[in-house]
Each structure stands twice: as structure tokens, then as C-alpha cells.
Amino acid sequence: MSLRHALLGLLADQPSSGYDLTKRFERALQKYAWYAKHSQIYPELSRLAGDGLIEMIDEGSRGRKTYAITASGREELRRWLMTPPQARGVRNEFVLRLFLLSTLEAPEARRLLSEYADEARRELTHLHELIQHVESRWKDDPLDFGRLAAEYGLRSLQCTQEWARWAVEQLDRADARTLRATPECDQQPEIAST
Amino acid sequence: MSLRHALLGLLADQPSSGYDLTKRFERALQKYAWYAKHSQIYPELSRLAGDGLIEMIDEGSRGRKTYAITASGREELRRWLMTPPQARGVRNEFVLRLFLLSTLEAPEARRLLSEYADEARRELTHLHELIQHVESRWKDDPLDFGRLAAEYGLRSLQCTQEWARWAVEQLDRADARTLRATPECDQQPEIAST
């Protein structure tokens, strides 16, 4: 039930509506930690409120409902965080695709890897800009939610980018070896494609 | 439907039974890319076979059924890999916990961060050993499934470990600052996340 705790965590940081929370997932958590659509978030908020872990503190215009975490919600969040293991796995379609690359022929794999590296570079640039934009806010709060998340994002994008470049290099080296070994080089590799 | 393609990918690498595939998820993919339990894998294999994307190539003792990918399965896998976007998110409970750390008090957060860093270090050691063990197999195949995965694992563990250490350091510095600046120390900073 990670969604439950993700929501508690976001609400512990600041009161929000279902709409806000949907956006916060998209902006802050989606790429590295967790995501959920509004159709999952709204019912879960009702359940959390029913269990007394959060409460509606305001009902604004357009039907907007602002929720805040309660004391028992905070307690539950803390309990969950301090309980370590579960040793669950990850579901990351991007990484899955990276791994399955090895089932393609080398030229196609190389092309995709380069695209991935480029994408990581673009996102890195984007995140850097974003950080510059909000950096002043973090000066006094080392534990700021966004600050830790941003740094983690920076580092993992860097990591992905470097890995993709490394992988391309491996392919190039292998090609070079193959060319030296068989200068005629015109075997048609077997391909199962249209 | 990533499970489908994860299975096709594993079978493209080598024919396997449902039991094998369960193990391969646990060993190779679980931590970074995807995971599934046997109760999800078996029905999906039946469906894939029904769709002609894989076929049973052997029925051994103990009821073991070995499946192999078919030509149209390979086509489907390739099509999926070459179709880029979807821009889906990630579900990673570990990273979620990292992010939600900022809702704890500093001493508790520091303790968890140190534990995380230690765990990453242990896993890193373990993975290094594992790689040494199978390295010879990779000499001639730069695109080997396990080789790319292992390198990715190495790099992301390193990344997580360094991030956790960085985060602990931030907390320590903040403590030092706080001690110098306000020995009484009880303002509540306003937080707004990205």
C-alpha cells in the first residue's frame, strides 16, 4: 500500500487537494519514485479520511477539497518509514527497455542507446534549470522534500546517461574487433522482422 | 503490458520454463527493471502461447514446460522496443521512502540514510563478486543481456550510495550551522515543494 504512504508523505509536507496531489506526483515523484492517476488518488483520499489519517480542512470554490494530515496520519507515516524491509522490486519500463535492448541487432540497439543518452542529457539540462529557479528556497532547509528529490534525480539521470554512452562504446568496440577479424564483412545477420 | 514484453525479452535471450523465468526476474530484473510472481507469469505464458508469440518446445519431467519465442514473438518484441514513448513513470518503493525521509525529524532521517548507504554498499560488493564470477562469459558478447544489466546495476547502486552519503552530510552541516546560529533553535521553516 505504497500509494497510501506516498499520499501521507505529500500531505505531511503540505496540505493539498486531490488535484494538487495529482500534479505533485507528476512533477516531483513520477520519474523516480511513484505515480498515480487522479482516478486512484480520489478514492484513496476518501479512505484515508475515513480512517482518520487525513482530514478535509477546507472546501473552496469549484468543489476544491483541501486535505491535511492528522496526528495519527503522521504517526502511521513515521511507523511505515521506520519499518525497514519488504525488499520489494522495482517496476521501471524505461530500464526494462534498456535491458531488453540486447535482444536487438547491434545497429538498432546502438540507435536506441544514443537516443536514450540524448534524452537523459535533455532532462538533465531541464532539471538543472528547474533547480536554479527554486534554489534560494532551499538555503535554510537541508531536508526539504524537493531538494533531496532534485539531487537524486540529477544523479540518476547522470548515471543513466553515462551508462548509455558506455554501452554504445562497447558496441563500437565490438564492431571494430569484428571488422579486424573479418575484413570481408558481408554476412547478413539473421533478422526476424517485417 | 510490460510483463508480456519482459517475458518475450527473456525468452528471446533463451528458452525457459515458467519456473526459470520466475527465477530470472528475481535475479536479473527485479531490482532495477521489472518483477513478477509465478502466479502472474504462468497465466501470461498461456496467453502468449495462445497468441502464437511463444511456443512450448519441450515438456520435461516434473511437468516442466520449456517455452521459446516464435518469429512473430520476436517481431512483436522488436516493434515494442522500437516504438518509443509512453513516458510512463516509475514505481520504486525504495526511492519513495528516500523522498519521504524529509517528513521525519533530522536524527531519524540521518539514521535511515546511513542505513540505506550501508545497504547499497553491501549490495554493491555482492554484485561485484557476482560479476567476477561470470565475467569470462561476456568476453565475446558486448550486448549480452546480463552484462548490460550488471553494469547498470553497479552504476545505480553507486549512485544511490553516494546520494545517501551526500544527504547525510547535508544534515550534518545544517546541524553545525544551527548550533552556531541559534543555540535555542525552534523556528519552523515554511516548506513548499517543486
Place this chain on the structure above:
DNA sequence: TAGCACATGTAATATGTTACATGATTGA
């Protein structure tokens, strides 16, 4: 006044988990 972002919900379907269920083979 039209279009967009805000804002919340539900229903049908698909996917994933936990628990249950069974049996074969191997090695200590």
C-alpha cells in the same frame, strides 16, 4: 464566448498479490 486549466468523481476492465493446492525429483 470560447478555450483552457481547475476540480472531482465513478464504472468497467485489466493487472497484480496472496493464499491455497498439488505433486515430482534429488540429495542428505
Place this chain on the structure above:
DNA sequence: TCAATCATGTAACATATTACATGTGCTA
């Protein structure tokens, strides 16, 4: 012969996605 591992499956339940459904308030 006992325990572990191999090996496959199903049923009940929980979680997540897609599509449907509705309405508000702002601003160009």
C-alpha cells in the same frame, strides 16, 4: 525418509488504468 527445491497451476482479493461523466472560474 525427510526436507529442500523443482514445478505448475487456480481463486479470491487488492490495486491500477481507461474511459466516461460533469461542472467551475479565469482570461484572451
